Amino acid sequence: MKLINIKGDTYYIKGGTNTGIVKLDNSSALVIDPGLGGMRPRKIMELLENNHMDVKYIINTHEHEDHYEGCNQIKQSNKGIHILSSKEAKKFIDDSCKFADYILGGKSNRFLIPKVCKEKDNLIEVDTIVNEGEIVLNNKKIEIIKLTGHSEGSIGILTEDKVLFVGDLFVGANILSKFELLLMYDVKSYFESINKIKNIDFDYMILGHGKEIYSKKESELLIESHINAINKYITQVKELLKLPVTVDNILKSIINNNNLSCDYKEYYFFRSSILSIISYLCDLNLVDYSIEKGEMLYYSKKA
Structure with missing residues (x-):
């Protein structure tokens, strides 16, 4: 596991779910999407400690457990850590069984219930709701962008370094070639979010799933391929x-x-x-x- 610098104070850690890291000052950090529970959150904490960073905030781009499940393990190291998400995502993160019920269309069962739902000692609670617009964390400006479509509560995070974390609005080209039928909550909103991305001033884009870092120019082809897949x-x-x-x-x-x-x-x-x-x-x-x-x-x- 490596801490990869993208630009300025913005980093990320590759994984099945990519995790964003923003250095807020000399010692504190924001974590974006810690990923699944288990070994990964522990390794993230060790990596940040070795790089003299203490986690102060966690932002979840949306309410799917492969993005938020590791929150509580990180917060156990410091109860003062604040977990943030959109209002819509909070409903599902605070009640981790709810999303499985929603997907099934009724009470879920053992084939669909996520591990985080079964582990009663790993309850996660979002501390702060974020709305679209600018927030300030330890004097560092972070822009929250509403990117619904993949899920009801999806947001993007744009750092001062012009690095944009888009969660699962897009997937890497290799993943898209295998899984063209994207998970969509709202098709109209999905198209609107895609069009919104085109008008955002960013230098680099990081996906929730995928190995590549996309420049603004490189993202154009990825965006077009997603539009084609949906259509x-x-x-x-x-x-x-x-x-x-x-x-x-x-x-x-x-x-x-x-x-x-x-x-x-x-x-x-x-x-x-x-x-x-x-x-x-x-x-x-x-x-x-x-x-x-x-x-x-x-x-x-x-x-």
């Missing part, structure tokens, strides 16, 4: 809606037609994204529904 699946869903069809049959066709592999959790992530696409089309007044013989059927509205 690809919108087009496929619209094609399947030409005849009345259930959500699960749409999902079945999407998985088979695109050779997507998935486990239990990923299946419900895919299903959630399909429902988000259908809702997006419903809001555009392009889709209607009927209930026939106990089945909910969606279909394209005739022009």
Whole structure:
């Protein structure tokens, strides 16, 4: 594990989930997305200690456990550490079982419940809600940018060094080639967040998942590839809606037609994204529904 300098006082630590580090003054630091629990939070603390940094704040870009699960282990070293997130993300971080219930559409089960939910001694509580705009931590300015779409509570963090942490709004090019069907809470908001990124003044962009550091110029191709991926699946869903069809049959066709592999959790992530696409089309007044013989059927509205 290495502390990699991006620019000025902004660093990151590579991992399954990348962790941002901002040096706030001579000795204190902000951690962005500590990642999963276990060995990683302990190693992060050791690494920062070796670099003479004490964690004062943790900001979570959103409410998925692979980004926030390690919060409590870090806070155990110093109860004065403040954990921050958006208002929407706080609901899920404070109640770690809630997201699994949301994805399943009812009470979750042992196949989907995250480890952080099972470990009652690892309860996490967000101390401070952050809204879009500028905040100051130990005299260091941090800009919070609302980037909903992937999740309800997603935010981006822009440092004084013009380094932008975007959470899971984007994934690395190698990951996108394998998992084109992105997890989307709100398709319309996803597009709006992508367009917002284009107008932000940043020098480097760090993703929640991916090995590359993207310059502003390099991010253009990544942004375009995400737009294409989303539109690809919108087009496929619209094609399947030409005849009345259930959500699960749409999902079945999407998985088979695109050779997507998935486990239990990923299946419900895919299903959630399909429902988000259908809702997006419903809001555009392009889709209607009927209930026939106990089945909910969606279909394209005739022009």
